[in-house]
Ligand SMILES: Nc1ccn([C@@H]2O[C@H](COP(=O)(O)OP(=O)(O)OP(=O)(O)O)[C@@H](O)[C@H]2O)c(=O)n1
């Protein structure tokens with residue numbers, strides 16, 4: 060059961076955790092895709108600066124890999140400091156990276172909520188941040204999600220047959236995914252390494268209800284090289 064009472068969001072009550080410790084294999088670059096430039100700034104900087112602009116966000120933790128530490132503490136140090144980003148060591152799985160951010164705020168009583176946002180999603184808009192923050196204050200768990208627009212097929216008989224799937228209740232999960240600290244912690248305490256592709260799944264497994272907030276489909280994740288060209292076009296619009 061979810062907590063029915065509404066919490067008022069105070070200035071600085073949200074810690075943003077940005078997982079940035081991935082390998083970017085699908086992007087195919089020889090270094091972390093998050094260092095690729097978009098509108099003259101690295102991808103990760105766009106993602107972090109959009110969260111930093113919200114008054115509810117009091118701390119920003121970015122989980123980075125050991126191999127990228129020299130870049131974040133060297134050439135990018137000025138940008139990291141400009142946003143007051145705290146760097147933590149990420150892990151092999153995305154969930155390990157998020158957990159590192161969660162552990163870093165463990166003793167901070169001023170933080171009531173955690174907003175997890177892929178450093179690879181540079182285009183989240185302020186209206187969507189406001190909407191998902193307002194919802195989590197009501198429910199304790201809320202994520203941005205975009206309605207599926209494609210016609211979906213389920214493959215049967217090794218592709219020799221198929222069925223159309225009703226898309227009317229289907230959404231693509233986006234980030235930020237925002238949770239009351241105790242709600243997310245419970246999800247992570249029960250995680251025990253079972254595969255999960257987002258944080259909401261860990262919370263769903265505890266029985267807590269995760270609300271979906273309609274977000275803009277422009278909030279793409281830079282996954283493949285062509286995504287960067289699409290992001291450039293969206294940014295220029
Ligand atoms: N062990 C990991 C894996 C991913 N991430 C981060 O989680 C976000 C979403 O991950 P995604 O981009 O899908 O993963 P990558 O590992 O970067 O890419 P790929 O799966 O193509 O290797 C990214 O900001 C990525 O840096 C992370 O912090 N730690």
Ligand SMILES: C[C@](O)(CO)[C@H](O)COP(=O)(O)O
Pocket residue numbers: 177231232233234256257258280282
């Ligand atoms: C967390 C996420 O961004 C939600 O859409 C996504 O699941 C991350 O990685 P994926 O490997 O592209 O699913």
